[in-house]
Amino acid sequence: MKKMNLIFAGVCAAIGALLIILAAGYPTAADYGTGVPGPGLWPIVISAMMLALAALLAMKSIKMPAEKNTDVPMWNEGTKRVYITMGILFAYVAVLEFLGFIIATTVMEAIFIHWFAKKKPIITVLISVVVTLVIYCVFQYVLNVPVGSFGILAF
Amino acid sequence: MDMLVEIFTTSLTPVVFLYMLIGxxxxxxxxxxxxLTATMGVALLLPMTFGMxxxxxxxxxxxxxxxxxYGGSISAVLLHTPGTPASAATAIEGYKLSQRGEAGRxxxxxxxxxxxxxxxxxxxLVTISPQLAKLALKFSSAEFFLLAVFGLCIIGSISGDNxxxxxxxxxxxxxVATIGIDSVTSYIRFCPEGNYNxxxxxxxxxxxxxxxxxxxxxxxIEDIFAEEKEQIKVTNIIPKKEDLKALLRISPITGLIGTMIGIIPGAGADIGAFVGYxxxxxxxxxxxxxxxxxIEGICGPExxxxxxxxxxxxxxLTLGVPGDAVTAIMIGALTIQGLTPGPMLFETNKVLVYTIFIGMFIANTLMCICGFAGIRVFSKVLSVPKVILTPIIFALCIIGSFAMKNSLFDVWVMLIAGVVGYFMSKAKVPTSPAILGLILGPMAEKNFRTALLKSGGDPTVFFSTVICWFFIILIVGTLFGGQLKEFAGKIFKKKAAK
Structure with a gap:
């Protein structure tokens, strides 16, 4: 947990520092002359708070007693499955615009159902097609969400 | 009376009843x-409401x-696995009863x-809301700023050990909420060059x-191949006379306490259940x-x-401040419909507000009827395999995030938020504060700057009214309440020792 806390504090501190640098270049109250703080003040205040909290978390984590420093498994069978799933989903969203909802989603569903449910190929394809078409029809025709407006089958 | 007639003729139509039943x-x-949690359910099915x-x-x-x-209690009792965090307390006593063959009871x-x-x-809700809304109508920008800050300070107290x-x-x-065009000066903040998204x-x-x-x-996904637990049979679901006595003695009190907990921004049903227990x-x-x-250990948390x-x-409804993560999503749902939750809603959309009040009562009644009539059917839901359900959830998340603005950019935002949320959960970082920040952040900033604009830059505007001071005391109490209590305890001990 100590390592996770330090990583979280580090990421937040980096984001906070970056936003302070960016917001410092924004117009100030004097530029507007109305007494209203400029657009940079609020992000700077919040980022500074985040930096201070990150420092506090880092200090507390360094001093964390050994018995509280529980192990957070980040590389085992379960987490590896999650990382692969994330990869597949990123690839799916990347091709979604080109392939369109029906093709991309059917393939995505088929991959996951084949992997998780270990069904016969024909059953896997059948479930994937039915699930995709039901979702597609509900959103496209019942809820009027133009899911079919992009991709190679766009209309 | 006229309003009731209007509500039942224009708002609470049979179609609305059907939607509530489906819900x-x-x-x-x-x-x-x-x-699958209540928040997840509402977030997943929110896009379904865009056309309504x-x-x-x-x-x-x-x-x-x-x-x-309510549904979370089914798996809590039958499998000793709370369906939602709100049912964790019910699982303690419910599963013991199940093991004794009293799952139905x-x-x-x-x-x-x-x-x-x-x-x-x-x-x-019906008693307090209109009064609170009337009071909130007197709020100026300074008071709304302090209210939002109070809501943000609550984050600390709901984060437990974290x-x-x-x-x-x-x-x-x-x-994250500051990204884009600043609502006061129209200055564009933190936007990558040329990216209109x-x-x-x-x-x-x-x-x-x-x-x-x-x-x-x-x-x-981590434990998707874990074996599903075997279910227990459900019989004799109608409560006995002694159970009814326990219910009438305990549940109204814990219901009342739960309501008070619900009013606190960010405090959810899981806290209500454990306090109830x-x-x-x-x-x-x-x-x-x-x-x-x-049995009393079920009456309390439920x-x-x-x-x-x-x-x-x-x-x-009254302040535009979410009571928990689910109501944060509902604020989004109202905003999509062009409505702004807050005191003005009671002035401009009175019929809608009272429709929500009556609808809430009907939803609870439908829940009770469905619960008794269909408990055996609902317990069969537990046999839906995760291996099929999880890929369907992926597709619903994708299409749900696309549906709001028909934008693939939002799909990327959702996926990145999902990945970040997974790692946050691993690092034991609570995610609800992010939502409070997203909703209350812009409210705090806008009112802070509007108050200063109206006062010509005079910061004493934030200390100018009784309501301001009320919120300042609440903020100080929320932030330093623990330390003040500790300090008072030390003084009390010293005096007692003397």
């Missing part, structure tokens, strides 16, 4: 499935909310306990779907039976968690 049944199914009018959409979401909070009490808690919360992490997460939410700001609906639904689905233990005739399968549902609506 309640979907909610119970979602809640019953371990790994405001009353239809909100009442369907309320049906899901009420149903899911436990579920019957859970159903009626949830109903009593829900109805009490509706009564308080105060710093919760506050950092809240800050991250506020910062960032200019309108990052919508919080895809972030919520990512943080609450996608990240939960990722967590489910402790209160029930204190009120129990046989507290020694707690931990061995006590009254408490469903009590939160109405309570959480009070700050949402």
């Amino acid at each position: 309640v049944i979907s909610g119970i199914c979602i809640g019953a499935l371990p790994g 009018d405001a009353a239809q959409g909100i009442l369907m979401l309320l049906g899901i909310y009420v149903g899911a909070i 436990a579920l019957g009490v859970a159903t009626l306990g949830s109903y009593i808690g829900g109805v009490i919360s509706v009564l308080l 105060v710093e992490k919760g506050l950092m997460c809240g800050c991250a939410g506020i910062l 960032f200019m309108g700001g990052i919508s919080y609906i895809p972030i919520m779907i990512g943080l609450f639904a996608m990240s939960q689905a990722f967590e489910n 402790n209160v029930a233990k204190g009120m129990a005739k046989e507290p020694e039976k707690f931990g061995e399968g006590s 009254g408490g968690n469903n009590g939160v549902t109405g309570g959480a609506l009070i700050p949402m």
Whole structure:
């Protein structure tokens, strides 16, 4: 947990520092002359708070007693499955615009159902097609969400 | 009377009843499935409401909310696995009763306990909300700024042992909300050159779907091949006379406490349930039976968690401040319909507000009827395999985030939020503060700057009224209440020693 806390504090501190640098270049109250703080003040205040909290978390984590420093498994069978799933989903969203909802989603569903449910190929394809078409029809025709407006089958 | 006629003729039409019924049944199914929470259910099904009018959409979401909070008790009792975090306390006594062959009795009490808690919360919602809205009408920008700051300070107190992490997460939410065109000066903040997707700001609906639904689905993947637990048979669900006595003695009290907890921004049904469990233990005739399968140990948490549902609506409707993560999503649903939750809603959309009040009561009644009539069917939902359900959740998350603005950019936002949410959960960082930050951050900033604009830059505007001071005291109490109590305790001990 100590390592996770330090990583979280580090990421937040980096984001906070970056936003302070960016917001410092924004117009100030004097530029507007109305007494209203400029657009940079609020992000700077919040980022500074985040930096201070990150420092506090880092200090507390360094001093964390050994018995509280529980192990957070980040590389085992379960987490590896999650990382692969994330990869597949990123690839799916990347091709979604080109392939369109029906093709991309059917393939995505088929991959996951084949992997998780270990069904016969024909059953896997059948479930994937039915699930995709039901979702597609509900959103496209019942809820009027133009899911079919992009991709190679766009209309 | 005229308004009642108007509500039943224009708003609460048979179609709305049907939507509420669909919402309640979907909610119970979602809640019953371990790994699917009420927040996830509402976030996933929110896009379904885009094509509906405001009353239809909100009442369907309320049906899901009420149903899911109750539905969690089904798997808590039958599998010892709470369907939602709100049912964790019910699992303690419910499963013990199940093992003794009294699963039906436990579920019957859970159903009626949830109903009593829900109805009490509706009564308080109807009583408190109009008064609070009237008071809130007197608020100026300075008061709204301090109210938002108070809401943000609550983040610390709801983050348990992870105060710093919760506050950092809240800050991250506020910062994400600053991306795009500044509402006061129209200056464009933190936008990559030429990317128009960032200019309108990052919508919080895809972030919520990512943080609450996608990240939960990722967590489910970790143990997707785990063996499903065997189910226990459900018989004799109608509560006996002695159970009814326990229900009527405990559930209204825990319902009341749950409602009060629900009013506190960020405090959810899980807290309401555990407080309800402790209160029930204190009120129990046989507290020694707690931990061995006590009926009173089900009346308490079920009254408490469903009590939160109405309570959480009070700050949402009257102040525009979410009572919990689910009502944060409902704020989004109202905003999509072109409505702004807050005191003005009681002036401009009185019919809608009272429709929500009556709808909340109907949703609870439908939940109770469906619970008793269909408990055996709902318990079958537990046999839906995760291996099929999880890929369906992925597709719903994708299409749900796309549906709001028909934008693939939002799909990317949702996916990234899902990945971030998964790692946050690993690092034990609470995700609800991010949503509070996303909603309350812009409210705080806008009112802070508007107050200064009106006062010509004079900062004393934030200390100028009694309401301002009331909020300042609340903020100080929330931030330093623990230390003040400790300090007072030390002085008291010293004096006692002398």
